[in-house]
Amino acid sequence: MDAGEKVMEIIAREQHLDPSKVTMDSTFAELGIDSLDGVNILFALEEEFKIDIPDAVAQNMKSVRQVADSLTRVLEGKDVSDLAAMAKGGTPAVSN
């Protein structure tokens, strides 16, 4: 199973969605995923793959494909600093 499939499976599970509704092209907005849901999905991915996803990367994720791409890079041990840079000025996942 590639990262994309696993991401779709976890998003469907955590959001209590019909898996057929979640595609690689789905955006968080389309799936009704708010900032707190996003944090929950990242937690589930971290638990699943026993990895740490940096906060800066986490803040950049707004679609299934972005999550899958970021996850793949983290899993391959690649530098993710460009993702972190893209996230600069982005909205924090949670406030307060």
Next chain:
Amino acid sequence: MRRVVITGMGVFTAIGKNKEAFFESLTRGHSGICRITQFDPSALSIQIAAEIPGYNPDDYFPAKRQDLLDRFAQFGLIAAREAMETSGITVKDEERPRFGVVMGSGMGGAGSFDAGYHSLYACQATRLHPFTIPKIMHNAATSQVCMEYGAQGPALSTATACSSSGHAIGEAFHLIKFGMADVMLAGGADAPITYGMMRCWESVRVLASGNGNPSTACRPFSADREGLVMGEGAGILLLEELTHATKRGARIYGELAGCGMSSDASHITQPTVDGPARAIRMALDEAGHSPEEIDYINAHGTGTRLNDSTETQVVKAVFKDHARKLAISSTKSMHGHMMGATGAAELVATVMALERGVIPPTANYTQPDPECDLDYVPNQAREKPIRVALSNSFAFGGLNAVLLVRRWG
């Protein structure tokens, strides 16, 4: 002067999942105390509590909603739902800023705390679930109720242990009375029956063991009382400014006419006579009643040696000769000590007693104690018209809240 009436009531308790079932259990002296089922209590010296029997969150909330709700917030939402339904109120959009919520909780999301720490310390987890904070925070129930009903006015949470919902209702009452809101949902919710919490309470040595017979474990004011029994659940009342209620033709269950609050400023667990007595006098003064006009007191009546004898002295100090004429009962003998929810559930019991002219008994009363020598309505409900009643809440930490309610009509 703005007056405040009670136009909706909801409870979720071990002896009734709505107010009618609750009051029916109370009047027949039915205890909801059983062996703990939420976890295996075999290792505990105290293995009993008043749990909501057969509780299944799926009966009340979709899965996605449950993810963000600790058990205590679920209970709060369920009781709020009944309070809203029984009130028949529809809050218009323009009224929302004057519709608020005050709810108390002694322990907040105790179950989520327990689960989080278990994974952290026992299972060596290196990260905790991101919903932990939104579930455990004391204001979670208040916020969830605000969101559910679009209450955009004053909203806050109280955390004064056993008095939490007494204080919550008192605060909501004053917010309406002094013009900051017209409609308030007020009460409390708690779900403290976790392994960790039971261990904490066990060590204070104030819990009754039950000695193989859980249903009679809690015996307030009886000479053979052994202590309190933990409970769980929620109680919520809809409070409304009188003209707001009459304009919409609301059914009025009773008038909330006074609230007294005080601090013992003495000892972290041991109660005084003076502190609670001052709270009762303050409630009487605010409502403009003399002590002789009080017909019934729903006591704090935990069933501990110290609370019940001290509360008896408090009643004698305030009411003098009238102390022997008024009726006193502790419904904790049946629904257990629901902590931050208990004051609200007991106020619902008090209002229903006023409304129906039936005083719920103190269940499991077996023998008089020379230190508790008043009329505790032992074991049998009593039919008696009553006009004015008090509901007492005296917390660990010496923080007291007393509510005064009047029969309507």
